[in-house]
């Protein structure tokens with residue numbers, strides 16, 4: 151069914167629903183009992199099973215038109231599939247996968263909502279709300295994994311602004327759906343492989359890794375490579391391009407390649423392992439595309455990395471991935487019940503560091519704002535949850551760009567965040583410059599942050615006595631602590647300001663523990679700034695004293711050479727954000743001074759902050775990509791990659 155037909159029909163459906171709502175609400179059949187709150191609901195066997203039992207999900211008002219019933223049920227079916235997957239992954243503590251699946255489920259429920267009658271739509275909203283709540287807490291927990299970076303082209307019901315452009319020759323939504331399902335399928339298998347790998351590590355901790363484990367690891371890395379392809383693909387094309395433009399051709403190629411990949415996987419030495427995972431975790435490749443996926447002989451993939459390198463071909467060996475030893479272990483160790491199996495394998499076993507790794511650690515500068523470690527390596531060992539998440543985002547999205555979204559209307563701000571989301575690691579805001587601020591705006595920014603996987607940094611530059619900043623941060627009109635992952639402060643008031651903010655973040659009743667971080671403004675970019683010398687020295691000292699909450703600095707250069715009275719901490723790893731980055735200008739008329747992404751990273755920046763250089767040019771998206779590429783190249787060269 152072409153997307154064109156789908157979107158038109160959807161509008162017709164929406165009209166039908168409205169009239170059915172108004173005229174005959176009683177036709178909707180037995181009203182659904184409102185679902186219990188999230189936690190209870192979470193304990194239900196699965197969301198899909200609970201919901202499918204409800205008669206109202208096949209809306210009576212559509213029964214006169216079988217095609218319309220099918221479209222609505224199709225959407226709901228996908229949403230339920232995702233919800234089920236989300237719950238399984240959540241239970242299994244595979245948080246990144248769960249985050250993705252909850253998110254996709256919520257977007258799909260949002261798309262289907264206009265097709266539903268009022269009672270159903272209320273329930274859907276309630277479900278979405280509880281999932282969003284769960285999402286918010288999970289996204290802070292979610293450790294790095296390729297699943298985190300997935301951007302499925304799930305929007306089978308696209309935003310109204312491009313309905314009009316869709317032509318009959320355009321990409322068929324079934325392909326988007328299929329690609330989404332294939333990704334979901336591979337991603338879920340990857341997560342399951344991770345769980346089993348953890349189990350393996352738990353049971354074989356002191357034994358040399360055997361062939362079985364290697365096999366599992368290589369399978370996992372295959373999925374990661376696939377997921378990278380999707381991320382790249384989604385980063386290059388907007389939804390509109392996917393439907394009408396250049397993206398549609400690539401979609402065909404990507405889908406073909408995925409089908410081949412699954413065919414190859416099914417025929418490779420991993421086949422038995424995949425069957426084992428499918429059975430163990432009760433995963434099904436849904437029937438609508440099961441038939442389409444014919445096992446093909448292994449062949450080289452057509453996808454090329456942007457650097458021109460080809461993916462390695464899959465091993466052709468037919469041998470079983472499960473040695474007799476592993477088979478017996480699984481047979482005896484893994485009980486039938488999934489929850490039991492998962493309970494056995496929740497915690498990844500930390501791997502012992504290699505000699506090479508230890509040498510690198512020793513070579514690392516103490517004040518590591520000019521760190522030679524990769525973001526991924528830093529993510530693994532950083533004690534602060536926000537810093538970990540930041541590095542994970544940078545690593546997975548391959549970007550160290552922070553856009554300073556200094557726009558003055560909410561719509562402009564939200565549009566920019568949505569457009570640039572895929573290319574940035576952090577969105578920096580000055581929420582108080584919005585002419586039309588409403589409390590819902592930060593909420594919507596948070597939704598976008600989840601959608602595109604970026605953090606929010608409110609550049610509030612707190613500068614007052616401790617007692618006041620506590621109220622400004624956690625409370626007040628702006629409720630900054632509830633939506634900003636990162637905030638910053640100046641050191642003008644002295645140590646008390648950092649002490650106060652740290653105390654707030656460590657209070658027992660602070661709801662965002664380990665989900666928030668503070669940056670100290672250690673130098674400034676404006677001409678004649680007084681944030682130098684003693685001020686900068688105290689900034690570094692305070693960061694060391696309150697390193698539980700302080701994750702780094704805003705500064706124009708590495709602070710590794712700052713002499714302080716407080717000794718460097720063991721393994722300290724403060725993150726350096728450098729503002730005043732612009733590729734086209736040296737400064738403005740009001741004293742702002744710029745450097746390029748390259749020079750900023752060479753001077754020690756871990757993250758480069760650019761404002762007008764990106765948002766005030768004719769094509770912010772293309773420009774953001776240029777900043778991303780230059781910033782990333784400079785980073786790779788710094789870490790020797």
Ligand SMILES: O=c1ccn([C@@H]2O[C@H](COP(=O)(O)O)[C@@H](O)[C@H]2O)c(=O)[nH]1
Pocket residue numbers: 554556580609673674675676704729730731732742759760761762763
């Ligand atoms: O020393 C500093 C500290 C903060 N900023 C902030 O960064 C952006 C820069 O915007 P541009 O448009 O790229 O000049 C802005 O929000 C400042 O408040 C800074 O520039 N210098």
